[in-house]
Amino acid sequence: MRYLPLFLDIRDKPCLVVGGGEVAARKANLLLEAGGAVTMVAPALSPTLSRMVADGLLTHLETTFEAGQLDAMHLAVAATDDPAVNREVAAEASARRLLVNVADRSGEGNFIVPSVIDRSPVTIAVSSGGASPVLARLLRARLESLIPSAYGQLALLIEKFRGRVARRLPPAARRRFWDRVLQGNVAEMVFAGNVAEADRALEAAIDAVDPSARQTGEVYLVGAGPGDPDLLTFRALRLLQQADVVLYDRLVSEPILNMVRKGADRIYVGKEKAHHAVPQQRINSLLQELAREGKRVLRLKGGDPFIFGRGGEEIEGLMAAGIPFQVVPGITAASGCAAYAGIPLTHRDHSQSCVFVTGHLKSGAMDLNWAQLCQPNQTVVVYMGLTGVEVLCRELVAHGLPADLPAALVEKGTTAEQRVITATLATLPDEVKRHDVGAPTLIIIGHVVRLRRELDWYRGGTVEPAGAS
Ligand SMILES: C[S@@+](CC[C@H](N)C(=O)[O-])C[C@H]1O[C@@H](n2cnc3c(N)ncnc32)[C@H](O)[C@@H]1O
Structure with a gap:
């Protein structure tokens, strides 16, 4: 800065x-x-x-x-x-x-x-650090249209009752109370110009709140998508802004973590292959413990929580413990990487089905239904397949797929460092070594990979080895 x-x-x-x-x-x-x-x-x-x-x-x-x-x-x-x-x-x-x-x-x-959006006492300042005042003005114009002019009135109303709420509620309950007010009917009344009515409704809400009631926390299981923060859902963003504590994985990108509410605690529970920072069992119990303390706990996972994300296991425990939760889907790596690599996963002329599998090795072998994967006109997407890429390609060819079938590696898909390497089943393992490909990487196999030649649009770094199909 x-x-x-x-x-x-x-x-x-x-x-x-x-x-x-x-x-x-x-x-x-x-x-x-x-x-x-x-x-x-x-x-x-x-x-x-x-x-x-x-x-x-x-x-x-x-x-x-x-x-x-x-x-x-x-x-x-x-x-x-x-x-x-x-x-x-x-x-x-x-x-x-x-x-x-x-x-x-x-x-x-x-x-x-800076360029100023004045909703006094709420003031928003925008600056491009002198790089482009025009850009700052453009941003200001966008924010002007997004933020109702009555925000100032709302801030004044809150200011009027702030001391009273502070005396009545402890800090965590207080924050929740104001969250409810700001996202509920009191705010709507102010935006609709009914300030007096909003004043009465707020006063009634303060009188009705029970300071001794033990607040139950809740858990949000949220998919963060594959990396590009613009691929977050609106709901994910809203919950990131209201969580008390965030438990996040290694796959969650830094720009997304920057969207977490500033006062929220962050707990890294990242998993790296063969090196689990926090065992899954401990993550499950941590979610429950924190929620029992009355906190809004956000479990942030790369991609979609229900696709190779162990999200199901985490909510099983919550369900059994009677802790309220919600699941927010995210864009899974297959969708994100395919879109940003210009490889449609299905195509009327080339692929009528698409299978997602995990390619991690167990004692040097890959436990997959090879016959099912070796169907014609099908796209196979392999998560966690980098280490076992040699076994994967060998088995697919041994089970009937052509050695010259196109295949692609998408490394750090949807991020600015995205690399896409196209090859064939025969050449893919060598390309991994030649380009020193690292995690996270997704493998896409099928005729659709050829479409990238016309549909490549995202400029995040590209390597096209000679002789690729
Ligand atoms: C444990 S799985 C988690 C998948 C996640 N739940 C999802 O829906 O995308 C991790 C694997 O997803 C793939 N992956 C996740 N993000 C990726 C990205 N940005 N680029 C390439 N592959 C990615 C890699 O194959 C990685 O090994």
Whole structure:
């Protein structure tokens, strides 16, 4: 992070804006909205600024910049069209350890002014760190349309009752109470303009809540998809934002973990092949223990929890213990990797069925129904098949699939580091070694792999060995 976002209290604090044109006027307006006492320094002001001076909103020093004008100032903005003057303001202000913003692209100054979405007291600031103010403005426009203007009213209503709720409920119950309010009918009433009614409903809800009631926790078993955070479901995102504790696997990508609510505890229970960080049994009991403490526990798993994810085992225990839970499906690696590799898993002309299998080795062998896998016009997707790739290809050919049948490896599918290597059943094991392919990798076998030649669209890194079908 290049800049630290802060919200500054400048109410009644003296602020200097050097410049008299449009840019200076925009900056002055922002400072005024936050309650700053603004002085403009410029030999001449734009008509807008002159009117503001006449209305008593601003003080005007009708002169050029001099360092002494910074004395007793809280912050300064250099907004002239002369880079040399802007540089001088920045240097003099920095020497006095003042906050200073320079409204040009020079990168001078020690703070930047973000694009602001004002739902006071809720304020949202967007910045591209100076890289692209247009992008920041675009984002601001999107957020403007997403966030109802009544959010400010809602914040004021909560502020009014906050102390009372804090006195009545302990912290965890308090958070749950406010979650319910913010996602329930009180918020809807505010958005519909019925603030008085919302006020009464909130008061009644506070009176009705039983502080001594033992809260039962719950568990959310959530599929995080194969890696790209944009592939999360809306429900997954909402639950990530409200969980008290998150238990996550090795396959869950960093950008997705960054979406977990900031105050939530995170417990890594990741599994690596032949190296289980936390045994499955312990994960199952941990879910129950945490839920019994009244927590909202989110179990975050790569892909879909019910596809080679042991999700069933985890909820069996919850069901038996009478702990409420919900399951949120995720995009499984087969769907995600196939889509991002440009390989349709079925196709009218090439493949009428598709099977998902796990290819992990047990004592050097793969326990699969080979006859079922070796059907014509079928796509076979192999999860966890990297270590056993040699056995897999050998057995498939031994059971009747052609050695030149196309096959693909998708490594770190859907992420920026995705690599796709196409080969045949005969050449796949050598390609794994040649390209030093690592986990997680998915194997796709079938005629559909050839379609990638026309349908490859995702630019996440590609290796096409010579001679691949
Ligand atoms: C234990 S399974 C979990 C599958 C997961 N529940 C799902 O629905 O995708 C782990 C295997 O999924 C595959 N996998 C998961 N994410 C992947 C990704 N982003 N790229 C390639 N393969 C992936 C790999 O074969 C990996 O060994």
